[in-house]
Amino acid sequence: MPDIDVRINGIRYQDHVEPRLLLVHYLRDRLGLTGTNVGCDTSNCGACTVLVDGTGAKSCTMLAVQADGTEITTIQGLAGGEGAGAPEDWHPLQKAFNAEHGLQCGYCTPGMIMSSVDLLQRNPDPTEDEIRHGLEGNLCRCTGYQNIVKAVQAAAGELRAAGAPGAVVGGQS
Amino acid sequence: MIPAAFDYVRPASVAEAVAALGEHGDEAKLLAGGHSLLPLMKLRLASPGVVVDLGRIPDLRGVRDDGDVLAIGAMTTHQAVVADPLVREHVPLLAHTTAMVGDPQVRNRGTLGGALAHGDAAGDLPAVAQVLEAEMVLEGPSGRRTVAAADFFVDYLTTAVGEDEVLVEVRVPKYGAGWGYRYEKFNRVAQAWAIVGVAAMVRRENGTVAEARVGLTNMGTVPYRARATEGALAGAPADATTLATAAEAADQGTDPPSDLNAQADYRRHLARVLTRRALEAASGA
Amino acid sequence: MSKIDPEEIVEEIEESGQLGHPDHHVPLVGQAPRRKEDARLVTGQTNWTDNIQIPGLLHAAVLRSPMAHARITSIDVSAAREQPGVIAAFTGADLQHHWAGGLPCAWPVTPDMKQPVHLPLAVDTVRYVGDAVAVVVARDRYAAADALESIDVEYEPLPAVIDLEEALTDATLVHEDQGTNRAFDWPFEAGEVDATFDAAEVVVKRRYFQQRLIPAAMEPRAVVVAPIAAADEYTVYSATQIPHILRVMLALVTGIPEQKLRVVAPDVGGGFGSKLNVYAEEAMALILAKVLGRPIKWTESRSEGFQATIHGRGQIQDVEIAATRDGRVTGLKVQLLADMGAYLQLVTPGVPILGAFMFPGIYKFDAYRFGCTGVFTTMTPTDAYRGAGRPEATFAIERIMDDLATELGMDPIELRRRNWIEHHEFPFDTICGLTYDSGNYEAATDRALELFDYDGLRREQAERRERGDRVQLGLGTSTFTEMCGLAPSRVLGSLSYGAGGWEAASIRMLPTGKVEVVTGSTPHGQGHETAWSQIAADALGVPFEDVEVLHGDTAVAPKGMDTYGSRSLTVGGIAVVKAAEKVIEKARRVAAHLLEADERDLDFAQGTFSVRGSPEASKTIQEVSLAVFAAHDLPDGMEPSIDADSVFDPENFSFPHGTHLCAVEVDTETGFTRIHRYVCVDDVGNVVNPQIVEGQVHGGLAQGIAQALYEEAVYDPEGNLTSGTFVDYLVPGAPDLPAFVTDRTVSPSTTNPLGVKGVGEAGTIASTPAVINAVIDALKPLGVTDMRMPASPERVWRAIQEANASGGSAGQAATGTTTLTAQAGPEASA
Structure with a gap:
């Protein structure tokens, strides 16, 4: 069984894993990081999106062994440090999804937010169309996307006002 | 949703990868970005005994200026291709099309070499490789060989890459400012595969078409060049009527599939319409 | 250890300022305070069913039929039992004696409706691709998935029944014992239909098709059962819209007494009707937990769910409208052929019947004829979407x-x-x-x-x-x-639905003046915690933040009819209003006693009881709560509680x-x-x-x-x-x-x-x-x-x-x- 050495939400893990273990199952079943969800088995829904070395990846379509040596951020580490709870400490995207009602059942939300982080790192001032296309790897069944788009727009504004895009990912800028 | 068990090999060099293939034979599958292979494995439509992960071979990544061509490492991610200044300058069709592949997460992990070596005629890049007249560099136990795109795609999900070979590099000629380009991707929802896609490149000289190339996505088991259309345009006036007439031949020689999204006759129709549109855009007509 | 002095506690709480100053209460109904649900959802601290880990937890995986219609000629799970990490494997026959009944259909729309037995695991015949034929229990989900490949099943194929009109010919019977594929015929007629159409200046006749749809809530279904097998007690966690209905139905399907079952709907990631059901896997997980004495988890994969979770729609609609030439509609005729799929799930036959009342839409005319035939096919059962x-x-x-x-x-x-x-x-x-x-x-x-x-x-x-x-x-x-707002119970009764349409709410006043609202309406994304807080805060005159909404657990919210049919606010929300009214009336009695005033002289506004004419004499509802908790000085004969339950049954949709x-x-x-x-x-x-x-x-x-x-x-x-x-x-x-x-x-x-x-x-x-x-x-x-x-x-x-x-x-x-x-x-x- 291969060994992996990976930093997740700022914490280093060394583990033996079966080669076929999917990254999302490593996160959920081995580490208990259940903030990252599984919504399909064909890489379509994006619910499982995490940041691998800063860019969005579908953790259901990645083996845990492929993550060896990488730095991963999940929804639970987005606000910097796991379990960061107080709303004032949330990432601007987390705040904006709340303020703009960008979620209902919330199952797609962790993936949607992580994809939005990736999008805003790449494009800090996206148009509505760019946001919609930037989220085309994530499916939502509740919101019709309208308030998700609004939330990303709002967060983009806040992040731009706050300064560098390096501020996007808490704890690893 | 869970792959069958397999052994995992992570070579540090191409030579090690080739050796691993030699050792495990047809039991082995190469893993690039994983966005074609892993979904098949999760649905247990593929159950390789050994997975050889190309992800940690630094030589396979990056874009190199090699005189008249760009040499693109097979493990260069789609996102890296899209963002690469050399690609954007010399092969803008590739950047333009790659930006439409899959979705952002897929482009972050998926690779140019993986998309070509998988040989899915519904993928966008095989047809683009055809019109770019790219060359694939394959490395095997007896060294390297180069295969032209025209000879690379053999059949459904089958390419010229031998069982013991690794696609290491894609060599793409540089195209000067005289070339116009367009990829027309037609799908029902943004994240879906192309029902039909058409890649066009047009070089104009004095109001005529000096050269036109048209590649077709998902019009058969392999990506096609629309040779009849290309032939009709060589030296012809670059006007809308001429382009439209030529586009009517775009589906000649293709063998489009019938599936949930489209019957073959509709695909033929789409190929003709999209070819005309791609040519119009590529020629500035 | 110091002695506990109630007086001191009371004073401490009063001095702590926690009781608030409710006279500044700004009405919340009509506003959009930030959703309370979101804190856990945007930070990844949600409790989806698949997140649940219990020591000793085993994973179940279900083998499904690859054939639409076939007889099972042999099935052998013995090799699966030998796979590493596998605890048990069962066929339909192995589990057959555990079922006290089949999976329920609660809506027999006609007295003679065909209602074939629907066992959680098929025994002799499979009737759709995805019908469950065997189940494996293993140490982890990977081992369970692997073991499915070792199960050997031989099928003798039977013709598939896909086309609805062909199904009506009964050339191939989906359920041989029923003798027909026709599940029911449900007629309705009002007015002089034939005469209206005979006299019509214009008649337009059309056939429309409602394709089958897959609800595809983003959270796949999942169920976890935690047993105390020795006591025959079970907690069922399920990604369901209907924990209360599920509890009753699981008792009927498994024979486990209802009071021994606790059903919890943790955070549920969307439903759209697909989780308004009683599913084979819920019943199976319960029986497996009972048989094995170990906690069991089953989580569907998406492609599995596409086959095993109900579909929606699936109708052929023949419609005729009669009108005058100047555009006055005079009559409507509708004949439906409704695709039931292979079995009747919880409300399958009722779905097209609900529609019967809506074909006239917003229009006035005097003649209407409706008929619906439900037909069995060899496809995934349909139900509410x-x-x-x-x-x-x-x-x-x-x-x-x-x-x-x-x-x-x-x-x-x-x-x-x-x-x-x-x-x-x-x-x-x-x-x-x-x-x-x-x-x-x-x-x-x-x-x-x-x-x-x-x-x-x-x-x-x-x-x-x-x-x-x-x-x-x-x-x-x-x-x-x-x-919508399903539904007046008497109307449901007249339509032969198996239950009422009421909803329950309770309000509990805590000693510190905080409020617990218990609702029987179970959310899966709608925002009940926020909306019910708004309603309760306004009704009681307390701060929005002081209200906690509890739901989705039959041990916490024992009475409920759950969430579907756009009923939460119009039925469940009203139950909250009614419960609040009862709390206020009880509190009024205490306030009057404390203020030495007559109840009839007390006004209640902004969370405060005040004596009409002398507003300085007042008690906040929080002060009353604390006084009731202390119970030192209550009206004679009054129980020390101002909590209240309410069950609201709407008079109309x-x-x-x-x-x-x-x-x-x-x-x-x-x-x-x-x-x-x-x-x-x-x-x-x-x-x-x-x-x-x-x-x-x-x-x-x-x-x-x-x-x-x-x-x-x-x-x-x-x-x-x-x-x-x-x-x-x-x-x-x-x-x-x-x-x-x-x-x-x-x-x-x-x-x-x-x-x-x-x-x-x-x-x-x-x-x-x-x-x-x-x-x-x-x-x-x-x-x-x-x-x-x-x-x-x-x-x-x-x-x-x-x-x-x-x-x-x-x-x-x-x-x-x-x-x-x-x-x-x-x-x-x-």
Whole structure:
């Protein structure tokens, strides 16, 4: 069984894993990081999106062994440090999804937010169309996307006002 | 949703990868970005005994200026291709099309070499490789060989890459400012595969078409060049009527599939319409 | 250890300031405070069922039939039992003696309805691709998945039954013991139907198709059962909309006494009706936990769920409308053929029957005949999917109104104006026996037309037609109403539904003046915690933050009828209001006692009881709560509690309505349709939280538009679900949907104290016909008059080709539906 050495939400893990273990199952079943969800088995829904070395990846379509040596951020580490709870400490995207009602059942939300982080790192001032296309790897069944788009727009504004895009990912800028 | 068990090999060099293939034979599958292979494995439509992960071979990544061509490492991610200044300058069709592949997460992990070596005629890049007249560099136990795109795609999900070979590099000629380009991707929802896609490149000289190339996505088991259309345009006036007439031949020689999204006759129709549109855009007509 | 002194505690709490100053209470109903649910959802601290870990937890995986219809000639799980990490493996026969009954259908719509036994694991015969045939229990999900491959099953294939009309011939019986594929015939008739149609100046007859849809809530289904097997006690965690109903039903299916079952719906990631059911895997997990004495988890994969979780819609609709030449509708006939799938699930037969009442829509006429035949097929069972019967009905009436308008050469909105119920006519008794309580169709339509720029778009459409633009513009209308807020129990009884339609709420006043609201209505994304907090805070005059809403656990919220049919606010929300009223009345008695005043002299406002005429003599409700907790000085004979329970049974449905206008651009070369503009003005009565209401509308629109343009569960002739994953079942993504323009008019409901109506299904019900009407409108000059759903590019292209081939504006050729039949004179058939 291969060994992996990976930093997740700022914490280093060394583990033996079966080669076929999917990254999302490593996160959920081995580490208990259940903030990252599984919504399909064909890489379509994006619910499982995490940041691998800063860019969005579908953790259901990645083996845990492929993550060896990488730095991963999940929804639970987005606000910097796991379990960061107080709303004032949330990432601007987390705040904006709340303020703009960008979620209902919330199952797609962790993936949607992580994809939005990736999008805003790449494009800090996206148009509505760019946001919609930037989220085309994530499916939502509740919101019709309208308030998700609004939330990303709002967060983009806040992040731009706050300064560098390096501020996007808490704890690893 | 869970792959069958397999052994995992992570070579540090191409030579090690080739050796691993030699050792495990047809039991082995190469893993690039994983966005074609892993979904098949999760649905247990593929159950390789050994997975050889190309992800940690630094030589396979990056874009190199090699005189008249760009040499693109097979493990260069789609996102890296899209963002690469050399690609954007010399092969803008590739950047333009790659930006439409899959979705952002897929482009972050998926690779140019993986998309070509998988040989899915519904993928966008095989047809683009055809019109770019790219060359694939394959490395095997007896060294390297180069295969032209025209000879690379053999059949459904089958390419010229031998069982013991690794696609290491894609060599793409540089195209000067005289070339116009367009990829027309037609799908029902943004994240879906192309029902039909058409890649066009047009070089104009004095109001005529000096050269036109048209590649077709998902019009058969392999990506096609629309040779009849290309032939009709060589030296012809670059006007809308001429382009439209030529586009009517775009589906000649293709063998489009019938599936949930489209019957073959509709695909033929789409190929003709999209070819005309791609040519119009590529020629500035 | 120091001695506890109640007086001291009381003083401490009073001094701590926690009791608040409620006289500054700003009304919350009508506002949009940030959702309370979101904290855990945006930070990944949610409790989805699949997140649950229990020591000793085992994982179940289900082997499913790859055949649509077959006899199981042999099945062998012995090799699976030998796989590493496998604890047990069972066939249908192994578990058969554990079932006290089959999976339930709670809605026998007719006394003679065919109700085949539906065991959780098939025993002799499989009846759809995905029917469960064996189950494996293993140490982890990987081992369980592997072991499925070692199960050996031999099938003797039987013919698949896919086509609904062919199914009616009974050439192949889905359930041999029933002797027929016809599950039921349900008739309804009111008025002089034959005479009306005989006398009609114009009759338009159409056949519409409702394709099968897959609800596809983002969270797959999952169930965890934690047993205390020695005591025969079980906690069932399930991703369900209906923990309360599930508890009763699991008791009936397994024979485990109801009081030994606790059912918990943890955070649930969407349902849309797909989690309004009692599923084989829930019953199986319970029995496995009982048999093995270990906690069991089962989580479906998405492609598994596409087969094993209910589908929606699936109807052939034959519709005839009679009218005068000047556009007055006189009668309607509807005959449905409804696809039940292989078995009757919880409310399968009731879905089309709910629709029966909605075909007349917002229109006035005096003759209506409805019939529905339910038919078994060898496909995944159908059941309620967002709207459940009402989208189908609304589609039919709104489509045929447009077709009638075309035949009459009348603007579709003008035709609607001539027929709809006017605002001064409410309450209005419909031909179906419903009483629409309130509405203003004129106002909603006028506002929608203004926002849409209907006249401007009509001009643009004319210009594009004039110049033969490759991309044509089409405008579609849907003026809908629906019945929701399910439901008055006596009405459900009259429709043979197996339960009532009430909802329960309790309010508990805590010693510190904080409030617990317990609701029987179980959310899965709707925002109950926020909305109920708003309602309770206003009613009791306490801060929003001081209210905690508890739900979804039969041990915490023991009474409930759960969440479906846009019922939460109109039934469950009203129960909260009623419970608050009871709390206030009990508190009033205490306050009067403490203030040494007469109860009748106390006013209650802003959370404070004050003596009329001397406002300085007052007690806040928090002070009363603390006094009741201490119980030192209560009125003689009073129990030390001001908590209250309420069960609200509505006297009527609620009838939201609205006008939806859609403009589409159709590329006539490729057939691709893009939504150019979408405006909807909905009237859902008074609104508790406008942000939540708008969100419900957006999401509803997305699903209704998806039916019109994208989604279809496709079966091949052998009964394979060929649209079996998200690759082929096209749930629209962000780039595929437009930005919606939404607005509201307000016609308060007259049948509940908040004046509210349901909103959860409205967008879905309204939008599908608006989109299809728009597509047809765009293609009208090309001769296209109908369009199957989804209006895929290929379908649109073919419709254009066929219309061309038959000579342009020849009418019905594109779809083969019957053309206008005119009975008043030769000129009418022109």
